[in-house]
Amino acid sequence: MSIWILLLAAALIFTGLFVLTVNGPPRALRHSEPEGPTTTGMAEADARFLLRWIDQYAWIGVGLVALGCVLGMFTLFTGALATSAVTPIRAPAALIYAGLHGLMLVFLSLWVLRYKVRSGTRGAATAERMSRVQGNFLEYVPMALILLWLVESGGTPTAIVHAMGLTLFAARLLHAWGLGSTAAANYPRMIGALLTFLVLAMLGVTAIYLSLAQPGGLG
Numbered sequence: 001m002s003i004w005i006l007l008l009a010a011a012l013i014f015t016g017l018f019v020l021t022v023n024g025p026p027r028a029l030r031h032s033e034p035e036g037p038t039t040t041g042m043a044e045a046d047a048r049f050l051l052r053w054i055d056q057y058a059w060i061g062v063g064l065v066a067l068g069c070v071l072g073m074f075t076l077f078t079g080a081l082a083t084s085a086v087t088p089i090r091a092p093a094a095l096i097y098a099g100l101h102g103l104m105l106v107f108l109s110l111w112v113l114r115y116k117v118r119s120g121t122r123g124a125a126t127a128e129r130m131s132r133v134q135g136n137f138l139e140y141v142p143m144a145l146i147l148l149w150l151v152e153s154g155g156t157p158t159a160i161v162h163a164m165g166l167t168l169f170a171a172r173l174l175h176a177w178g179l180g181s182t183a184a185a186n187y188p189r190m191i192g193a194l195l196t197f198l199v200l201a202m203l204g205v206t207a208i209y210l211s212l213a214q215p216g217g218l219g
Contacts, residue, residue, distance in 0.1 A: 005074075009070075009071035009075065016060075016061045019058070020062065022113065022114035023054060023057050098145050101145060104169075112127065112131050144168055144196070144203060148164060155210060168199045174188040175189055177189075177192075
């Protein structure tokens with residue numbers, strides 16, 4: 001049981017740190033007042049609400065990090081970690097890339113929130129681009145991860161699974177960098193999109209091959 005508490009602690013710390021990265025610390029903990037959200041043109045009541053909401057969100061980030069640290073230290077100091085066991089699975093490599101892409105989605109989502117909430121109209125174009133990065137990620141990555149798990153479960157060599165998983169992860173990083181930087185056409189965005197299509201195609205034909213190669217694969 002303790003390993004799951006430790007994993008929960010890691011997830012709490014990860015999420016809390018990302019919240020603080022994109023949102024900034026609470027105003028009470030700042031040594032100086034950094035650039036805040038743009039409130040130009042907003043009614044005074046709306047501006048106060050926005051600033052208060054952002055500050056509350058920052059405190060949530062602090063709370064998540066603190067709770068994660070407490071849970072992690074408690075689990076490590078109890079000494080029960082070695083007694084936990086994990087049931088063997090048939091697709092361990094695919095799980096690695098499912099986890100990596102899950103963390104990437106958290107990052108993209110919080111980054112979208114940063115630009116939408118903190119930048120106001122000044123950052124509308126950037127917020128729109130980041131929303132497109134997030135939307136594009138959700139269009140392609142879930143299907144790719146499902147196929148990756150299926151082809152590994154079907155007997156694809158682990159080295160091939162790692163190659164496709166790493167290529168997909170690199171492709172999404174390139175696409176996020178390219179589209180997040182500028183709306184104009186650029187090589188990182190193009191290469192990221194092409195690599196994503198290539199991995200999906202490779203996974204698709206591999207899944208079909210594995211199905212047909214099974215006894216009775218044609219029904």
